[in-house]
Amino acid sequence: MRHTTYDAKDPETSYPPIEPLLPPVGAPNVLVVLLDDVGFGASSAFGGPCHTPVAERLASAGLRFNRFHTTALCAPTRQALLTGRNHHSVGMGSITETATSAPGNSSVRPNTKAPLAMTLKLNGYSTAQFGKCHEVPVWQSSPMGPFDAWPSAGGGFETFYGFIGGENNQYDPALYNGTTPVEPPATAEEGYHLTEDLADRACAWVRQQKALMPDRPFFMYFAPGATHAPHHVPLEWADKYAGQFAQGWDALREQTLARQKELGVVPQDAVLTPRHDEIPAWDDMPDELRPVLERQMEVYAGFLEHTDHHVGRVVDAIDDLGVLDNTIIYYIVGDNGASAEGTTQGAFNEMANFNGMAALETPEFMVAKMNEFGTPSSYNHYAVGWAWALNSPFQWTKQVASHWGGTRNGTIVHWPEGIDDPGGLRSQFAHVIDIAPTILEAAGLPEPTNVNGVQQSPMEGTSMLYSFRGQDEPERHDLQYFEMFANRGVYHKGWSAVTKHRTPWVMVGGDLPAFDDDVWELYDGNDDYSQARNLAAEHPQMLAKLQRLWLIEAVKYNVLPMDDRTAERLVPESAGRPTLVHGTSQLFYPGMGRLSENSVMSIKNKSFSVTAEISVPEGKAAHGVLIAQGGRFGGWALYAREGKVKFVYNVLGIHSFAVEAEVLIPSGTHQVRMEFAYDGGGLAKGGDVTLYHDGTAVGSGRVEMTQPMVFSADETTDIGYESGTTVADDYTSRTSHFTGKLHWVQIDLGLDDHDHYIDPDERFRIAMAQQ
Structure with a gap:
């Protein structure tokens, strides 16, 4: 028992000094950048038509991963990234607005699956999130909370500046600082843009963090609303692309695949997958609408380049502080494939289509509004054909978790002190749930068994650290299920079995097939990178094996019951969620x-x-x-x-x-x-x-x-x-x-x-x- 003295000046008064909690010596800083709605074939870093020089710079000094995967939808990808668990395991089987009372679709993260930011904070990291948060259950998204699922409360981030929900006006967003609603610091007329504001905040935060806590590493999650619709960008960025998309989306896919092969980000024998009948051909689009369609893509390309530029400002701020070499940067170019939610002709105000009033946007109206696309007076989205093109060389788009067009996203890792192969390519299979265990291993921290007194279930991802120094290392994440609105599939040791249940932009009319009537496809990824050759007829036994694997994984991770209901999931009473x-x-x-x-x-x-x-x-x-x-x-x-x-x-x-x-x-x-x-x-x-x-x-x-x-x-x-x-x-x-x-x-x-x-x-x- 310690002797307690009466007077602190007594020579026998002795207490050990208070030691701040810090992670192991050498633990790296971490920056995770997650863009929104960017297809594999969009960024120039992966052969796309949109210039992303910052992504290219990081890739030249880091690693490109060309078989990295997301969940095909934003909120599920984000919750999986932040927890290291599959999206159904953390209740985010779809978006929060369609949550049900089923555990895999409740939108409520169990407290047995604490987020990575909380673990890092409790081990001495400074933590901050800037940008989009779409993981808050809808009945907890008002200014009264409760705030358990908000980033700066239960999410583990000491600082949060951004928005709650799926999308936002880039010129006049609904922002929160922590849990307090705040107004943007300027107007569109004064030059305001959300991505720039987020970068300003991120740069200021990291400078202050290193000034006040130089011995403490940081974990920063930078998740701009870009490039989700509305596609808002200052016009000088869009005008740089004037005339560059007159060839249309069919030709753009061919050009992109050629660049991808030249870069080496896809194998030389990769095949361009065909256009499905649901997607119109460029040549079938009305002549009077084509200038509008071109402008949609010009605006989008400018939007992505503008976003990349502001990501670069955050990277430069870290570099200026002298800590870039020991900072792991994950630059994930998209939380899912490119979005096909803009209808076959695109939209000047996507709310028109949402209200079943798309007929108001006639070709004449679109032409008259063409020069306003991307400006504060628009709320625009591009046509389905462009989304398909920006997912080259794969099939399908966002929401289609069965095919790589919905789930494969180009990813760059930059960490000079941890990578000895700058400019290298990695083709081991990886998934967004792998990021959390990778960061913990790099920091020398074990997965927590208890967080805030609650016993934790194991993370379900696989650390990617082995691949950072090993181009030829055998992949360790060799089994992964996918499911989104019954679009589903499974990957196992190079092979994938998949079935598409629903087309993203066809949501009205038509009967969905019974789950057991869905037609499965089989692909051998060992020599078919893009899922172009369906081998189901040639290898029925392999298909059956993978179908069983999918079912086993689905039971294990709360995917079942699958749910393709419509109205019932939007009515809180029938869905089983509060209102x-x-x-x-x-x-x-x-x-x-x-x-x-x-x-x-x-x-x-x-x-x-x-x-x-x-x-x-x-x-x-x-x-x-x-x-x-x-x-x-x-x-x-x-x-x-x-x-x-x-x-x-x-x-x-x-x-x-x-x-x-x-x-x-x-x-x-x-x-x-x-x-x-x-x-x-x-x-x-x-x-x-x-x-x-x-x-x-x-x-x-x-x-x-x-x-x-x-x-x-x-x-x-x-x-x-x-x-x-x-x-x-x-x-x-x-x-x-x-x-x-x-x-x-x-x-x-x-x-x-x-x-x-x-x-x-x-x-x-x-x-x-x-x-």
Whole structure:
């Protein structure tokens, strides 16, 4: 027992010094860069048409991995990366918006599978995440949390700056600093772009980290929203590619394969897989639309190059600090294959397609808007054909986990102190679940058996460290299942057995086959790199063996039951997940904001009213937003303008309907009210609007059409102001704050609910397109 002295000056007073917790000596810094929706054949580092000089620079001093795999979808890939476990093992069988009560699809990470960032933090690493987080269950994504699944709470990151959800406006994003909603530091007109902002934050953080804690290594996860739609980029980056895609997507695939062979990132005998009938040929596209299609690809290529440039700024900041040589950099060029969610002709505002209103985007409209693609006035996506081309030489695209077009992503590892073969190529099979065990082994840290008092299940990935110094080392990760919406397959010792169950962009109409009726294909990757030669007929026994292996893995990792349901997975009650919204009335208070669309009751396809109690000072005209939902690309707002109450309904940024009161709001405390009487008879119909002061009608008008499905993928609902882009052009976000006193706002739903007209498959398509 230690002797306790009375006086600290007593010579017998002795206590050991406090020692900070640090990882083993020499543990490397770690930077993981994860881009969004980039196909294997997009980046110039892997033979693609989009210039990525930073990726090329890192590859020339590091290693290219040409058989690295993801899960075919964003949230599952991210959760697998961050935990070292298969996506179903950590509850992320699909995106959070389609979560069910089944363990493999709940979107809830078990506490027995702690994330890598938590393990590193508890072992002395500084940790930070910048960018996209799509792993928060939807019922926990409001500003009230709970925050267990948020990066800076249960995720193990001491710092988080980014957004929660599948996509975001690059010019006006909904941002969080930790768990606190914040506004972007500048506007698009002032030159703001999200990727640049994220890089600014990352550079500032790593400089401060090394200045204040030079003995402590860092783990930084840099996950920009780029290059997910909307494809937003300053036009000077897109204009660099003017005229470079006139050949179309079929020819682009041939050119890309030739460059890939020249670079050596695919074998010389690799074969280009054929175009499937679901994907239109370039020559079959209308002549008047081709300039628009070219511009879509120019904008995307500029977007990817712009992203690579800002990744380079983060790398340079690390280099300037003198620690680049002992920093492991994983540059993962895509969290899945290129996205085929932009329809066969692409979109100027992808919300039009999400709402079943793509017919509004006629070829004439697209041509008229062509020069706005990539700008703040657009919310654009490219056509399916470009996605297919950017996955060269493979079949299919994002969401199709059965084929390499959905899951094979070019990956670069840069670590001068740990790699003695700069510029080398590695072809051992690898998967995103391998990153966590690799980093732990490199840091000299064992996999944890307990984290915060909870016993941990083993990681399911295989460390890639063996391959860093061994080009010819036999691969150690030789068995891996894949599954996404019943598109599924298995890899085993070079062979792969796969079956595609669903086409990503065909989500409405048609009957899906029974699982047992899906047709399986068999490929020998030992001499068929691109899955071009189906050997199912020649090797039925091998196919049967691999099918059994898939089933064994599926049982082991909570893949079963497979779930290709549509409407049931979007309705919280039938899916078995919680919801924030109940009943037919919802009350809000001033200052509430950044409420996601699933945090607010839906007023679509039905009658509804909005009531606000306000106080207007004597002699002053009221101005500002009472409540606003959505933004520039679709939404509605009730606000005061020059003393009069006004209601605006904005349809996709194409049509806007406004109704304004005929008299001023009197001074004092009053209730202002808007009643919308829906026409009925189907979806997206119009309705009559009546405005009231204390029950007295003061104005009326018409809304000729409405949005039936979704207002926005990233814009939110705000009370007493409007964040992000604005529904109406009468005010800006900075001038939107209500000048009187707002007591409360309430939404009440009418009884003529026409939601039952929405096709179940259509609901599912909307959810799937927003990730």
